Amino acid sequence: MVFIIINGEGSRGDGRSFNELRSLKIESGVLKRADGSAYLEMGGNKILAAVYGPRESFIKRLLKPNTGVIRCKYNMAPFSVDDRKRPGPDRRSIEISKITAEALRPSLLLENFPHSMIDVSIEIIEAEGGTRCAGITAAAVALADAGIPMKDIVVGCAAGKVNDEIVLDLSEKEDKEGQSDVPIAIMPRTNEITLLQTDGILTEDELKLAIDLAIDGCHEISKIQKDALKKRYLSNF
Amino acid sequence: MNIIPEITRESITQIINDGERVDGRTFDQYRGIQIETDIISKAEGSARAKIGYTQVIAGVKVSIGEPFPDTPNLGVLITNTEVLPIADPSFEPGPPNEDSVELARVVDRAIRESGMIDLEKLCIEEGRKVWMLFVDLHIIDYDGNLFDTATLAAVSALLNTKLPKTTLDDGEVIINDEIKEELVLNNKVTMSTFVKIGDKMVLDPSLEEETILDGRLSVGVTESGKICAMQKGGDKSLLKEDIFEAVNMAISKSKELIKEIDS
Amino acid sequence: MIHVEDKGLVVPGEILAEEGYYSGRGTFKDGESIFSSLTGLVSLKNKKISVIPLKSKYLPKRGDVVIGKITDIRFSIWEVDLNSPYSGILPASEVFGRAKKDLSRVFGLGDVLFLRIVDVDEVNKVRLGLKGRGMGKFREGILTNITPTKVPRLIGKKGSMINMIKESTNCKIVVGQNGLVWIKGDKKMELITKKIIKMVDDESHTSGLTDRIKRRLYLITHGEELPEEDFNEDCTTDESDLDDTSDVSDEEYFESPKIENFKENLNGEDLSEDSSLSNEEKK
Numbered sequence: 001m002v003f004i005i006i007n008g009e010g011s012r013g014d015g016r017s018f019n020e021l022r023s024l025k026i027e028s029g030v031l032k033r034a035d036g037s038a039y040l041e042m043g044g045n046k047i048l049a050a051v052y053g054p055r056e057s058f059i060k061r062l063l064k065p066n067t068g069v070i071r072c073k074y075n076m077a078p079f080s081v082d083d084r085k086r087p088g089p090d091r092r093s094i095e096i097s098k099i100t101a102e103a104l105r106p107s108l109l110l111e112n113f114p115h116s117m118i119d120v121s122i123e124i125i126e127a128e129g130g131t132r133c134a135g136i137t138a139a140a141v142a143l144a145d146a147g148i149p150m151k152d153i154v155v156g157c158a159a160g161k162v163n164d165e166i167v168l169d170l171s172e173k174e175d176k177e178g179q180s181d182v183p184i185a186i187m188p189r190t191n192e193i194t195l196l197q198t199d200g201i202l203t204e205d206e207l208k209l210a211i212d213l214a215i216d217g218c219h220e221i222s223k224i225q226k227d228a229l230k231k232r233y234l235s236n237f
Numbered sequence: 238m239n240i241i242p243e244i245t246r247e248s249i250t251q252i253i254n255d256g257e258r259v260d261g262r263t264f265d266q267y268r269g270i271q272i273e274t275d276i277i278s279k280a281e282g283s284a285r286a287k288i289g290y291t292q293v294i295a296g297v298k299v300s301i302g303e304p305f306p307d308t309p310n311l312g313v314l315i316t317n318t319e320v321l322p323i324a325d326p327s328f329e330p331g332p333p334n335e336d337s338v339e340l341a342r343v344v345d346r347a348i349r350e351s352g353m354i355d356l357e358k359l360c361i362e363e364g365r366k367v368w369m370l371f372v373d374l375h376i377i378d379y380d381g382n383l384f385d386t387a388t389l390a391a392v393s394a395l396l397n398t399k400l401p402k403t404t405l406d407d408g409e410v411i412i413n414d415e416i417k418e419e420l421v422l423n424n425k426v427t428m429s430t431f432v433k434i435g436d437k438m439v440l441d442p443s444l445e446e447e448t449i450l451d452g453r454l455s456v457g458v459t460e461s462g463k464i465c466a467m468q469k470g471g472d473k474s475l476l477k478e479d480i481f482e483a484v485n486m487a488i489s490k491s492k493e494l495i496k497e498i499d500s
Numbered sequence: 501m502i503h504v505e506d507k508g509l510v511v512p513g514e515i516l517a518e519e520g521y522y523s524g525r526g527t528f529k530d531g532e533s534i535f536s537s538l539t540g541l542v543s544l545k546n547k548k549i550s551v552i553p554l555k556s557k558y559l560p561k562r563g564d565v566v567i568g569k570i571t572d573i574r575f576s577i578w579e580v581d582l583n584s585p586y587s588g589i590l591p592a593s594e595v596f597g598r599a600k601k602d603l604s605r606v607f608g609l610g611d612v613l614f615l616r617i618v619d620v621d622e623v624n625k626v627r628l629g630l631k632g633r634g635m636g637k638f639r640e641g642i643l644t645n646i647t648p649t650k651v652p653r654l655i656g657k658k659g660s661m662i663n664m665i666k667e668s669t670n671c672k673i674v675v676g677q678n679g680l681v682w683i684k685g686d687k688k689m690e691l692i693t694k695k696i697i698k699m700v701d702d703e704s705h706t707s708g709l710t711d712r713i714k715r716r717l718y719l720i721t722h723g724e725e726l727p728e729e730d731f732n733e734d735c736t737t738d739e740s741d742l743d744d745t746s747d748v749s750d751e752e753y754f755e756s757p758k759i760e761n762f763k764e765n766l767n768g769e770d771l772s773e774d775s776s777l778s779n780e781e782k783k
Contacts, residue, residue, distance in 0.1 A: 031378045032290035033325055036555065044278065048377060050323040054557055054585040065623055068585075073322060073330050078373040079280035079296020087319055087373070088332065107512075109528070109537055112559060114623050116585040121323035123375070125294060126277045144512050147556035149537040151528065152513035189513045189535070229511045229539050233554060233705060240571050240581075243610040244682075248642045252687060259691065 013174065018167045021157075021217055026138070026228035028145040036146025038228065040138040043171055044128025046080075049138035051146040054116035062117065068110030069117055072101040074135055076124040096132045103136050103156065103185040103195035109149040118148060129172030133158050133183045136195065141225050153225050154194055156185035157217035159210040161202060166209045168217045182210040188222040191215060246449045254435045260443060265486050267441045270497045272389060274397045282398025282420070286390035288441060290380035292324075295390035296373050297398045301410060304360065304367040312359020313369040316345035318387065324379040337376075339468070344374065344387050344428070346466040347457030351426035354395065358421050361403050366410050368400060370420075381444035384455045384468075385494075388428035393498055395420060426465060427494035429487035430455040433475060438482050440490065454480060456487035460495060464488075506544040509705070510536040516549050524550030540649075541705055554705060558584040558648035558678040560626045564617045565635075567643070567676035568628065570610065573603050580613065580628055583645065583678045588626035590615065595630065612638045612682065614674055634674070641672070641684030644694040648679035650704040654697060661700070661710060668717035669693045692720055 016022070022043030031037035034050035041047075054068050062069055074096040078084050089097075100122065110118075120142065122135040133156030140154040160170045162178035175181055180200030186193050193211075202210065249259055262268070268289030277283040282297035304311060320337040322328045333341070348354065359368040372394065374387045399417035403410055432442040432450035439446060442453070451473040457466035464484060469475060501518045504510060516527060516534045523529045526538040527549055536542075540553040560566070560582060568580035568588060578590040590613075592603055607613065614636060618629040630636060646654055654675060655662050666673055671685030671693045683693045696713060703709055718726035 031292075031323070032380055033378055034323065035557075037323075046277070048323060052322075052326045055326070056585060056587060075319075075321065075330075077294070077296060077319075077375050078317070078371065079277055079283065079298050079375075082279055084298035084300065084371050084373075087317060089330070113585055116624075119322065121321060123321060123323050123377070125375070126279055128279075144539050145555065147538060147540075147553040149526070150512040151535070151537065153511065187513070226511045226514070230509050233509055240569065240610050242569050242612045242643055243608070244612055244638055244641055245643055246610070247640065248687075248690070252691075255687065261691075 012162070012167060012171075014171060016167075016169075018165060019213060019216065021169045021220060022171065024221060024224055026141055026224050027232075028141050028228045029232050034142070034146075036142045036144070036148070038138045038141035038145060040134055040141075042130070042134045042137075042169075044126060045124070045131055045134050046126040047131065047134050047138045048123045048125060049135065049142040050121045050123075051118060051139070051142045051148065052121075053118035053146075054110070054113040054148070055119075056115075057117035059117070063115050066111065066114055068108075068113030068115075070101050070105055070108060070110075070120060071117060072097045072104070072120045072122065072139065074100055074122045074124070074132070076127060076131075080124045080127045096135070099195055099197070100132065100136055100139065104139060104143065104154050106192065106194045107140070107150045107152050107154045107187050108143070109151060112149070118143070118146075127172070129170055129175040130158050130183070132156070133185065133195075136185045137221055137225060141228055144225075144229055152187035152189045153222065153229075154185050155188055155218045155222045155225060156183065156195060157214050157221055158183040159214040159217065161200065161206060161210070166206055166213060168213050180206075180210075182207065182214060184211060184214045184218070186215060186218050188219055241448050245445070249445060249449055250435045253437050253439060258439065259445060262441075264437060264439050265490070267385075267490070267493070268443070270389070270494070272393050272497055272500075274393050280394075281400065282394040282396070284390050284393035284397065286386050286393060288382055288386045288389070289443065290378055291382055291386045291444075292376075292378040293383065293386045293390040294375040294377055295387070295394035296375070297394050298371045298373065299398075299400055300369050300371075301361065301366055301403075301412070302369045304364065308356075309364035310360045311356040312354075312367045314345070314349060314354060314356065314372070315369065316341050316348065316372045316374070316391065318344070318374040318376065320376045320379075324376045328379070339470070340383055340387060341374065343384060343455060343457075343466065343468045344391055345372075346468075347388055347426050347428055348372070348391060348395070350465040351424050351457065351459045352465075353392070353422055353424040353426050353459075355421055355423055361410055362405055362408070370395075370398070379444065381442050381447045382430050384430045385428050385441060388426065388457070389494065389498065392425055392427070396422065396425075396498065425460045425495055425498060426457055427491045427498070428455055428457045428466075429483075429490045429494070431479075431483040431486070432471070433473070433479055438479050438486075440486060452479070454483045456484055458487050458491040460491075462488050462491065502544075502549075504542045504544075504549075506542055507705075508542045509540075510542055510551060511539050512537055516542065516551075520547060522548040524548045526551030526553060553649050555647055556649050558582065560584055560586055560588065560617050560620050560624065560678070562617055562620050564677040565632070566615055566617060566628075566678040567612060567638075567674065567680035567682055568615055568678075569612050570607050573607075573609065576603075578603060578607055580615065582626065583648075583676075583680050586624045586626050588615070588617070588628040590628040590630070594628070607637060612643060614638065614676070614682070638674075638682050638684075641682055642690045642694060644681050644683065644697055645679050646675075646681060646697055646701045647704075648677065650701055651675060651677055651679060653704045653709070654681070654700050656710065661713065664710070664714060665693060665696055665717065668721050669696070 036051040136156035161180040185195035271287040280296035318341040398420040402416040433452040452471035538553040540551040572579035619627040674682040
């Protein structure tokens with residue numbers, strides 16, 4: 001039996017309680033050229049996501065005869081981090097691109113789009129911890145904005161272990177200094193998990209706690225995703 | 238794949254020959270310009286510039302490095318653009334293509350040759366330690382005229398760039414992150430881009446105009462009204478008259494753009 | 501039990517109804533419940549729930565009339581961009597019959613055509629044809645576009661919206677079901693028409709749109725506001741225009757403006773008399 005001691009308020013560097021998200025803002029339809037787009041700010045993260053497609057692709061080997069396919073590109077701006085990041089993909093961003101596509105794919109209903117490709121771009125304009133989850137959250141809004149049929153709007157959020165405590169939505173500092181990080185993504189209607197990674201030591205109980213906490217976080221974020229999609233049309237009604 | 242319908246080319250050209258433009262602007266009129274500065278707290282300087290829907294984010298990052306051997310007393314300026322797949326359906330991920338390299342180099346030339354940045358002041362210890370400025374231009378939404386938008390973003394980002402104070406102590410560089418000093422700038426530079434369609438020179442091409450252009454000319458102008466960089470593009474030729482028409486217009490437009498940067 | 505109202509705005513995954521309702525386009529069933537799969541507006545007809553997307557790509561459907569752009573010319577086909585994830589092919593036989601001709605003499609790269617979708621196979625390969633009133637190549641005019649799912653709104657009930665725009669602007673307008681629209685008339689009016697179509701696109705989900713379009717058109721063409729007494733109260737009846745595209749197979753409104761026929765084009769190219777096309781005509 002593991003005892004998780006909750007110190008209450010003020011135990012985290014930024015004054016959040018263990019189950020509190022950073023401030024979050026999402027806007028949909030922010031780009032002119034893209035078929036769908038979203039802008040997200042969460043804590044110090046600033047993220048843009050754009051969707052092009054479904055469309056024809058010249059990379060025939062990626063296409064499938066019975067369904068559409070999704071391709072993601074996660075990219076960090078050189079000025080998004082403290083030490084300038086060299087432009088272009090590195091191993092980290094290639095991995096995140098892959099798991100992002102896999103996190104989003106289960107929600108999409110693409111059987112009416114055989115032989116077609118959906119391209120998702122996620123641009124990290126400024127990074128402050130948890131960009132992969134926030135990127136997935138933004139990308140899902142962009143996909144829904146683009147009119148891509150889907151079962152649910154995927155949402156991502158992380159929990160982790162910091163100072164022996166399981167906390168929600170790790171900031172950059174907590175991520176660096178913490179003991180473990182558990183980013184997940186879910187389809188909130190059914191709580192099916194579409195992304196799960198862990199990085200650092202956890203007991204089984206701690207993992208369960210972290211996943212449950214992250215799922216709660218996802219549900220909160222999900223509401224803001226839906227509001228973002230509706231807001232741009234409701235102002236017109 | 239990107240084939241322009243023949244009737245689109247014809248109709249745009251005809252409207253321009255009749256003295257008008259598809260979006261109702263005059264030949265020497267910019268679309269709406271918006272500049273926001275200091276938008277990225279992790280960058281030493283940053284700005285977002287929009288001309289119409291075209292959108293570029295510029296971030297300035299700094300680090301201490303060695304000067305080039307042939308300029309041991311000068312700081313280093315590096316301008317880089319990323320033309321991202323987010324901005325246009327035809328942009329593919331991958332290494333920078335010709336267009337994006339050209340864009341970065343033209344913006345770099347305008348900034349460098351205007352003398353806007355006093356590179357000598359970026360020298361910490363001659364021959365050993367200088368400030369390196371990285372101006373990264375992130376193309377977010379491409380709706381025509383990246384040159385002018387990117388220049389506005391880069392100049393605005395440089396204008397709010399702050400460097401940590403450095404002191405030399407016995408050959409050691411000491412960086413004091415507590416004290417930030419503004420980057421000393423001598424000048425400002427703007428760029429105005431024209432395209433030739435039919436026999437007219439048209440300022441600030443929209444995406445549609447850019448896709449049918451015969452020739453393109455970008456003119457970099459300093460705050461004092463001098464030309465500091467130019468670039469001709471496009472598959473067709475320009476006449477001398479076209480060039481001077483553009484230069485004249487660029488010089489007068491520069492004041493307008495500087496007002497936007499300053500506000 | 502129903503959770504939403506007709507024309508309500510919904511997002512993917514949102515519950516629409518439980519038990520006793522049928523799942524239409526833009527929705528899916530999970531158990532007895534029906535959920536939205538799109539960002540769009542609910543359409544409730546009897547017990548059938550559908551969601552009309554606010555943005556979407558055109559999916560080619562057999563029998564549709566579309567506007568396409570020639571993007572490639574090969575040995576015996578033209579390749580046509582249809583503003584869709586799927587391009588189409590126009591076989592040379594549609595134009596020449598069995599005769600072998602130089603394709604580029606008839607339709608060149610960048611030409612814009614009004615076509616019919618003859619067939620779509622199971623992997624969405626699209627075969628195009630030119631049989632039908634007004635089919636062929638557009639000359640002059642301008643192209644604009646509208647979200648394909650909003651084409652019915654642009655047409656209006658029995659063509660009410662599109663006819664109103666045509667009458668006020670004096671432009672010929674051809675609407676493709678793939679969301680491309682061709683406009684030809686006075687150069688200034690062409691641009692005004694383009695703006696009006698953009699307005700329909702942006703505001704298609706709002707009520708009283710026909711009324712606002714009418715007032716805007718009047719203002720543009722008369723230079724003054726529409727007098728109150730001229731305002732027709734029945735404009736509110738257009739609410740149901742935003743509906744399944746399947747309901748507007750009313751071809752008259754897609755085809756009505758007679759445009760230059762490709763056959764005239766062929767004559768202009770001085771093709772030999774004995775082409776199989778002429779044979780067909782003789783029949």
